[in-house]
Amino acid sequence: MARLEDHPLPQRVMHWINLLCMLGLIISGWYIHSPFAPGWMGALRWxxxxxxxxxxxxxxxxxxxAFAGSDKDWREFAYTGEDFKNIIPQIKYxxxxxxxPHTGKYNPLQKVAYSWLLIVLFIFQATTGFALLWPTGAFAGVVHFFGGLxxxxxxxYFGMFAFIIFIIGHxxxxxxxxWDQVPLMFFGIAKKD
Ligand code: HEM
Incomplete structure (x- = not known):
């Protein structure tokens, strides 16, 4: 059974916010790309x-x-020598x-996914998004880099599918x-010490 300290309250709240934002961004972004019902463009862009x-x-x-406060957990995501030994066994698993393999809280592939892949995807989607919003000025170089608007x-749009694939895998x-972490992450249900 999961323990409350596996995912303290601030982390659970931020996980909820992330989930709701992602869902809303995917639905509204999908609509902006191919409006599936008339009349909502203004509201969904907003x-x-x-x-x-x-x-x-x-x-x-x-x-x-992750770096501050009593619940800081950056160490859970930091790579160790053990992680490098565990990559192949983890893939085999x-x-x-x-x-x-015997791993810490997160296995080496989870560490890559959470601390690297997600951040790269995040930066990609935010940069392309802001360049769409302000295509001249500060982001003109980004528009040029991608070959135009x-x-x-x-x-x-492709970035959205990268997130969708990530979410399905996650x-x-x-x-x-x-499975024991799911009620904890969403509703704070866990074993009490
Ligand atoms: C910082 C984050 C983001 C910003 C600033 C942003 C901004 C934008 C802007 C300005 C547009 C164009 C709207 C228009 O043409 O009227 C757009 C479209 C879109 N966004 Fe985002 N977005 C962000 C994150 C996301 C995320 C996380 C997703 C999905 C995971 C997403 C999916 C889409 C899609 C699918 C479109 C439609 C693209 C198309 O027309 O082909 N966006 N976004």
């Missing part, structure tokens, strides 16, 4: 931009909390070819590998 700001602030707070839009692995 929602998309508002959620983008909340999403960014939430990410900044999450990184801050995911391919049903071997036992789960048409391609920039397309990359931002949900599948949470449910199959860490």
């Amino acid at each position: 929602l998309h931009f508002s959620l983008a700001y909340i999403w960014i602030l939430n990410a900044i707070f999450r990184i801050y909390f 995911y391919l049903f070819l071997g036992p789960h 048409y391609y920039l839009r397309l990359w931002h 949900v599948y692995l949470s449910v199959t590998e860490a």
